[in-house]
Amino acid sequence: MGELRLMKGNEVIAEAAIRCGCDGYFGYPITPQSEVMETLMVREPWDETGMVVLQAESEVASINMVYGAAGSGKKVMTSSSSPGISLMAEGISYIAGAELPCLIVNVQRGGPGLGTIQPSQADYFQTTKGGGHGDYKLIVLAPASVQEMNDFVELGFELAFKYRNPAMILTDGAIGQMMEKVELSDYKPRMTAEELDAKCGSWATNGKKADRDYNIITSLEMDSDKMEANNLRFQEKYRQMEEEEVRYEMIDCEDAEYILVAFGSSARICQKSVDIARAKGLKVGLLRPITLYPFPKKPIAELAKKVKGFLTVEMNAGQMVEDVKLAAGCGNSSVPVEYFGRMGGIIPTPGEVVEALEQKLIEA
Amino acid sequence: MTEEIIIAGFGGQGVLSMGKILAYSGVMQDQEVTWFPSYGPEMRGGTANVSVIISDSRISSPILHEFDTAIILNQQSMDKFEKAVKPGGVLLFDPNGIVNEPTRKDINIYKIEGTKIAADLGNVKTFNMVVLGAYLKAKPIVKMESIRKGLEKSLPERHHKLIPLNLEAIEAGQSKLEEVHVL
Amino acid sequence: MDVKDIIKPENLVYEKPKLLTDNTMHYCPGCTHGVVHRLVAEVIEELDIQEKTIGVSPVGCSVFAYNYIDIDWQEAAHGRAPAVATGIARVNEDKVVFTYQGDGDLASIGTAEIMHACNRGENIVVIFINNAIYGMTGGQMAPTTLLGQVTATTPCGRDLDRNGYPLKITELISQLPGTAYVTRQSAHTPATARKCRKAIKKAFQNALDKKGTSFVEVVSTCNSGWRLSPVDANKWMEENMFPFFPMGDMKDGERDAPDAYLKKN
Numbered sequence: 001m002g003e004l005r006l007m008k009g010n011e012v013i014a015e016a017a018i019r020c021g022c023d024g025y026f027g028y029p030i031t032p033q034s035e036v037m038e039t040l041m042v043r044e045p046w047d048e049t050g051m052v053v054l055q056a057e058s059e060v061a062s063i064n065m066v067y068g069a070a071g072s073g074k075k076v077m078t079s080s081s082s083p084g085i086s087l088m089a090e091g092i093s094y095i096a097g098a099e100l101p102c103l104i105v106n107v108q109r110g111g112p113g114l115g116t117i118q119p120s121q122a123d124y125f126q127t128t129k130g131g132g133h134g135d136y137k138l139i140v141l142a143p144a145s146v147q148e149m150n151d152f153v154e155l156g157f158e159l160a161f162k163y164r165n166p167a168m169i170l171t172d173g174a175i176g177q178m179m180e181k182v183e184l185s186d187y188k189p190r191m192t193a194e195e196l197d198a199k200c201g202s203w204a205t206n207g208k209k210a211d212r213d214y215n216i217i218t219s220l221e222m223d224s225d226k227m228e229a230n231n232l233r234f235q236e237k238y239r240q241m242e243e244e245e246v247r248y249e250m251i252d253c254e255d256a257e258y259i260l261v262a263f264g265s266s267a268r269i270c271q272k273s274v275d276i277a278r279a280k281g282l283k284v285g286l287l288r289p290i291t292l293y294p295f296p297k298k299p300i301a302e303l304a305k306k307v308k309g310f311l312t313v314e315m316n317a318g319q320m321v322e323d324v325k326l327a328a329g330c331g332n333s334s335v336p337v338e339y340f341g342r343m344g345g346i347i348p349t350p351g352e353v354v355e356a357l358e359q360k361l362i363e364a
Numbered sequence: 365m366t367e368e369i370i371i372a373g374f375g376g377q378g379v380l381s382m383g384k385i386l387a388y389s390g391v392m393q394d395q396e397v398t399w400f401p402s403y404g405p406e407m408r409g410g411t412a413n414v415s416v417i418i419s420d421s422r423i424s425s426p427i428l429h430e431f432d433t434a435i436i437l438n439q440q441s442m443d444k445f446e447k448a449v450k451p452g453g454v455l456l457f458d459p460n461g462i463v464n465e466p467t468r469k470d471i472n473i474y475k476i477e478g479t480k481i482a483a484d485l486g487n488v489k490t491f492n493m494v495v496l497g498a499y500l501k502a503k504p505i506v507k508m509e510s511i512r513k514g515l516e517k518s519l520p521e522r523h524h525k526l527i528p529l530n531l532e533a534i535e536a537g538q539s540k541l542e543e544v545h546v547l
Numbered sequence: 548m549d550v551k552d553i554i555k556p557e558n559l560v561y562e563k564p565k566l567l568t569d570n571t572m573h574y575c576p577g578c579t580h581g582v583v584h585r586l587v588a589e590v591i592e593e594l595d596i597q598e599k600t601i602g603v604s605p606v607g608c609s610v611f612a613y614n615y616i617d618i619d620w621q622e623a624a625h626g627r628a629p630a631v632a633t634g635i636a637r638v639n640e641d642k643v644v645f646t647y648q649g650d651g652d653l654a655s656i657g658t659a660e661i662m663h664a665c666n667r668g669e670n671i672v673v674i675f676i677n678n679a680i681y682g683m684t685g686g687q688m689a690p691t692t693l694l695g696q697v698t699a700t701t702p703c704g705r706d707l708d709r710n711g712y713p714l715k716i717t718e719l720i721s722q723l724p725g726t727a728y729v730t731r732q733s734a735h736t737p738a739t740a741r742k743c744r745k746a747i748k749k750a751f752q753n754a755l756d757k758k759g760t761s762f763v764e765v766v767s768t769c770n771s772g773w774r775l776s777p778v779d780a781n782k783w784m785e786e787n788m789f790p791f792f793p794m795g796d797m798k799d800g801e802r803d804a805p806d807a808y809l810k811k812n
Contacts (some may be wrong), residue, residue, distance in 0.1 A: 060660075064634065069635060072601065173403070205635070
């Protein structure tokens with residue numbers, strides 16, 4: 001069993017990065033995620049594992065530092081919160097277009113604009129549908145506990161390297177700021193250039209060796225036929241992710257007549273809503289998508305064949321509900337899919353969720 | 365067993381660290397815990413609060429709107445959280461700074477002169493530990509041994525010499541808890 | 548005499564550097580990029596650092612620099628090359644990393660990145676091609692465009708009230724404590740090209756010696772953008788740009804000692 005600690009979600013991101021052999025972190029302060037870089041700076045991992053930590057001049061610079069370091073084959077990451085992620089959008093598109101692995105953490109706050117520093121899930125569309133320009137996808141992991149903040153750092157890197165694609169941990173201020181018991185992962189050494197070559201092929205710009213052609217990391221291709229071929233290859237990769245990487249959790253769904261669908265903090269709220277509803281004699285279950293991309297379409301389609309309705313619970317104006325409608329429609333086009341949520345940094349209460357379920361689905 | 369607690373007062377009273385020590389003590393006796401603070405400018409305005417959940421099983425919502433116990437250390441928090449205590453629950457307060465004492469008849473109300481006791485101990489900074497001691501007297505949900513381990517884990521090494529003083533403050537709090545209204 | 552009699556090793560006076568690839572350059576005839584690419588390739592070859600050098604190409608005419616020098620390259624987003632180079636250099640301390648940027652890339656959209664990379668004293672080399680115009684996009688005003696200079700977006704000449712002053716970014720950079728070497732060169736004659744090569748070599752040597760940021764500006768022509776013949780473009784550069792962008796070293800040594808920058812207590 002690994003070391004047990006009581007830590008904030010943000011602190012755990014930093015600790016997990018050091019322990020999983022991350023080579024570098026580049027970031028810029030923004031509430032509510034500044035503890036990630038602060039923790040790294042206190043831990044001084046450059047002495048312990050050789051990991052580099054740099055406070056950049058902006059989020060724009062941070063993501064481009066990540067792009068550079070990732071291109072050289074290193075395991076690197078950044079973290080920010082919603083407005084900062086918007087600034088990074090261009091760089092993320094370049095990283096996806098150049099097919100580089102990296103990890104980006106978005107500890108969401110309410111928007112639009114400067115918005116609020118309180119928790120939110122309003123970046124769902126930005127994260128799962130694009131964000132930057134061009135046809136690309138991020139691998140998106142949505143932790144619902146501090147333990148998963150730990151676990152998804154390593155998982156995120158693993159998937160990022162498997163697919164040579166940026167991975168994002170999409171969390172929010174609530175999970176970033178709260179402390180829970182966490183079992184920390186054991187230390188793993190940083191990857192050497194030789195290990196990287198053996199694992200991923202020698203694509204990195206780590207100095208042209210005599211035995212290979214020079215490597216170019218770029219997303220640019222002026223020949224439309226080749227650019228289309230690149231896009232087709234990306235799409236092929238995304239289809240493979242959809243086949244192999246869908247992750248989700250089902251709670252009390254076996255006999256459920258109504259399904260709550262929620263991720264991250266909202267899913268924690270909904271766990272309690274399920275208890276409240278069950279105590280009232282309502283057969284309610286919870287489906288928690290863990291990967292937001294690839295989205296768990298199949299289990300939703302399967303449930304749609306037997307349940308009376310879905311309610312998505314989101315800290316936004318209703319974003320994931322669109323994906324649930326699409327997925328449910330594949331199984332049963334008539335099953336109702338409703339949304340309930342709060343915005344502006346307000347977290348819905350478990351009781352509110354049950355009320356919404358009764359009003360929108362059961363009594364409707 | 366699940367205990368849902370709100371600790372609320374002014375910044376500087378040690379509200380967040382009291383919650384952290386309590387939560388760490390839960391970890392030390394192999395329970396599930398969450399510690400959820402108010403954060404951002406809310407803190408800068410002077411008030412600080414943290415909700416702590418300690419449970420034998422997986423914790424669902426870390427964000428709470430009603431509590432088994434409220435530990436209240438200023439009037440603003442009394443106004444906000446007296447009504448959030450579940451019927452039959454516990455409200456513990458320090459009368460220092462409280463103008464309107466709690467009036468509910470369906471909850472157990474305890475008082476601790478934390479500010480005064482800490483001053484008598486010669487270190488006003490132990491205030492939060494006195495209050496923690498009082499709480500543990502009213503609701504002994506964690507063992508003293510776990511508290512000692514929790515202190516070791518949550519205090520940086522350089523402050524470990526202060527652990528005996530903290531334990532003394534906890535004991536003082538335990539021995540000086542006053543019952544105001546107990547069902 | 549047959550041409551084969553002329554192409555003999557003993558008649559060789561000029562050779563293509565081994566590190567220049569055989570790809571046909573996309574640059575316009577008369578463009579300075581070709582010369583500077585050659586100088587960079589020569590220096591990397593001479594210092595024998597092909598295996599440890601990583602180039603970062605910009606957005607602008609030299610976006611395809613990666614096609615021409617036989618080393619590993621990364622292509623950066625517009626203006627971000629210094630951040631990309633920082634990322635590479637920080638996690639690869641044994642490597643030599645350089646950016647190759649034009650004036651629009653470095654002195655307009657990328658001002659923040661170049662300033663902060665130089666101020667941190669990143670151990671990188673910056674090659675800055677200043678031709679006072681946006682070449683790639685068709686000859687629009689650049690931050691270094693002179694007052695009165697006609698471009699696609701200043702058809703009546705750059706106007707002070709509308710467009711502000713041309714930016715002497717290299718002078719600003721030379722004030723930053725993280726820089727080790729800041730110089731302005733040209734490469735339009737054999738003599739200046741040789742001087743420029745020396746400057747580029749010093750910059751790469753500094754990177755090997757971990758002295759801080761080395762910054763080499765090359766005042767250049769864009770005969771297409773300027774609507775001039777290559778010869779006239781050289782003349783225009785000498786007459787108009789050299790007085791405003793004077794040649795020479797602005798800083799030569801290593802990054803500043805910390806003493807003057809420390810808090811007092």
